Structure formats: C-alpha cells, structure tokens
Amino acid sequence: MRSIYLIICFTTCWMIGQAQPVIDVVLRITLDDALQIALVNNESIKIQERSILLARNNVSKANTGHLPTLDAVGSASYTNNFADLDLRTFQPEPPTINVSEGGVESTTVSAGVEAGYVLWDGGQRKHRYQLLEGLSEIEKARQEVLINEIYSGVSALFYEIVKLQNQEQLLKESIALNEERIQKIENRAAFGKANKLAIVQAQTSLRQDESALANISIVRSNLLLDLKDLINDENNNSYTLVADIDKPSLPNTDNWQESIRSNNPLCRLTQRGISVADIEVALSQTEGKPTLTSFANAGYFLQHNDVQQLKRIQTLGGTIGISARYNLYDGGSQKIKRQNAQINRDIKFMEQKQLYNRLFNSAKKELANMQLLQAQIDRENSNQQTYQENYDKVAERFKLGQLPEITLREAQLALTNSKTLIYNLKVDFAKSKTRYLLLMGNTLD
DSSP states (O other), rough: OOOHHHHHHHHHHHHHHHHHOOOOOOEHHHHHHHHHHHHOOHHHHHHHHHHHHHHHHHHOOOTTTTEEEEEEEEEEEEEEEEEEEEEEEESSSSSSSEEEEEEEEEEEEEEEEEEEEEETTTTTTHHHHHHHHHHHHHHHHHHHHHHHHHHHHHHHHHHHHHHHHHHHHHHHHHHHHHHHHHHHHHHHHHTTHHHSHHHHHHHHHHHHHHHHHHHHHHHHHHHHHHHHHTTOOOOOEEEEEOOOOOOOOOOOTTTTTHHHHHHHHHHHHHHHHHHHHHHHHHHHHHHHHEEEEEEEEEEEEHHHHHHHHOOOOEEEEOOOOOOOOOSOOOTTTHHHHHHHHHHHHHHHHHHHHHHHHHHHHHHHHHHHHHHHHHHHHHHHHHHHHHHHHHHHHHHHHHHHOOOOOOHHHEEEEEEEHHHHHHHHHHHHHHHHHHHHHHTTGGGOO
C-alpha cells in the first residue's frame, strides 16, 4: 500500500511538472547584458551580417572591367541551299561562268581563344568600383542603425520592468509592515487596548497591498516575456534586472551637434548615401564618353564549300587589334540618367538636412527633460525627508494608542508613494540619458 501511494505521488508530481513551465534559474542582468544577448541572438543582425558579406564580395575589380577577359570561343555550322553563282574567268571568252545547282553544302568549323581589355573608358571602371565600395559601406551603416534600434527597444522595455520591480519590492515591504502591525493590534485587542475596527482597517490595507502586488507582478511578468522575445532568449531562465540609477548625472554636452553629425548611425547612413549619390553623378557623366578596347584572338578555322572556286579554307593563327566605340545618339537616355543622378543627389542632401533638424530637436528635448527630472528628483528628496519624519512620529504615537490605524496608513502611503516617485524619476532620467546617448551614437562603443 505504501508503494502504491509513493507511485501515485510521483506520477502526480511528474504530471504537474509537465503541465507547467519550469524556470531553470533566476539571473541578474544589466542593460548591457541584455543588449549583448540581443545582439548574439537577433535574426535581423544575422541577416544583415550576410548582407555585409555579400556586399564585400561584390567589391571586385573583375566586376567593374578593370581586369582583362579571356574566353574560349567555338562555332560550327552547316548549310544546304540552292546556289546561283557567276564566276569570273579573267579570259576574253567566256568572261564569266554561271553555276546553278541545288543542295549546295557548306561546312564551317572554328575554335580558339579570345582576349579583351578596355584601354580607356572615361573613368567608368573607376567609378563603378567606388560605387561597389560605397554600397558595401551602406550595408555596414545599416547594421549600426539596426543595433541602435535594438538598443532603443531593449532599454525602453528594460527600464519599465525595473520600475515594476521596485514597486514590487516596496509593496512587499509594506505587506510585511502591515502583517506585523496586524499582529500588534491583535495583541493589544486581547488586552482591550484596541478595537475591531483597527484590526479591520489594517487587514484592509494588507489586502489592498496584496492585490496591488499581484497586479504589478502580472504586468512585470508579461513585460519580461516581451523582453525575452525581443532579445530572442528561448531558455526558461527568469531575470532580475539590475540598473545603476542612484546618482543621476547629466551627460557631457560639449559639441553635441557635431557628435550627432559624426556618430549617429542614421547620420552615418545618410552620409554614405550622399557619397554613393556623388559617385552615381560622376558615373553618369562618364557613360557618354568613347570607349577604347584592345583585343586579340588565336584559333583554328576550317570551311568546306561545294560550288565556290575556293573549295576548302583552313587557317591557324591569331589576330590583334583595337576597337573604339562612341555613341552618337541614344534618344536622350544618357541625358536623362545624368539628370536623375543629380536629382537623387539633391534629394539625399534635403533628407540629410531634415534628419539633422529632427535629431537636434530630439537631443534638445532630452537635455531639457533631464534637467527638469534632476530638479524634480532634488525636490522630491526633500519631500521624502518630510514624509519620513511624519511617518516616524505617527508610528510612534500609533504605538502609544494616540492615533488610529487609518492615520498611520496615510503616512505610510505618503512615504511609499514618495519612494516610488523618486525611483521612477531616476529611471526616467536614465531612460532619457540613454536616448540622448543613442542620439550621440556613444552607446555603440
């Protein structure tokens, strides 16, 4: 019977374990840790790495015509036609001979190698090579923008979870105080020094804190799942987030506009786009210039003819030469290409100006926001001292039975709310500072 009972217990525990996810371990991670996990696991980063490799492979002189070409060539043909030939005899009589015959066959076979090299093309090859290099740099800049976007998303979610963690901790402390206070009130009631109303009020406060804790825990758990999804963490690990927000300090604001222009990933991407547009303008201006090409071939040629005077032709040797090509008329295609390249370049400059204005305004807002938050934190720190003193005095008089439970609860809520507000303000300051550093491009370091 005892064995059957143990088997049933074991089976039940196993089924419960299968029905609920098991958390392997609780890890303490910082914002940098979360970002590193995201960068390692993010699929978009992996795709962009392949795009960078693809663009690098395209940066080749062979893709731009800088290197000579060597081709193996060969052909074979057979014809069967009706022939009507007038052949000169180079004699007074008859001066010509006419040959008319059907089913005239002709067989031709050729094979060899052919080499070619562009001697001069007005700079087209040079600009094509620069264009491929520019496109490769654009892919690198896109990766930086992607990293910045990931950092922005991870940090925003990270700091919101940190806020909820702090609220959970404060509520747990409040619950512990309420439980201790209920016990003291019950002890006093046993001696007739407290009434049932005080017990009910204390229990009501306890239930309110427990409900608030449960609600906050649900929200935090859901946000934590969102964070794990964002960083592509498929493990069953749970996280306790660690943030250094105790000493909010304003970032360095020296040459902040130049820092945005030089280091912001979006600005880098836009500047590389302008560089590519400049190359496209230069390339469009060279496409109308003449092209000078050298060529050489060597091979074997054989032809059999039925009715021609030259019945069989066979050659073995080579040919060298130079060819030139210059387009006289293309319907205005090259002119339109040059105009479009210039228009595209102008658009890139206009987009860059808009981007600068938008980023500068965002940086100004973050700086002003941090200054306001810092002032508010200083003010709330002073208020918290008042709330702490008030709570200590009320708690002392409550112990002496001079004040009711509800008055102590109000003092406790005021102090708890003050602590929550100060912590949230510090987190908001850290969020604003992170956004500012992202604008500066500093976090990529």
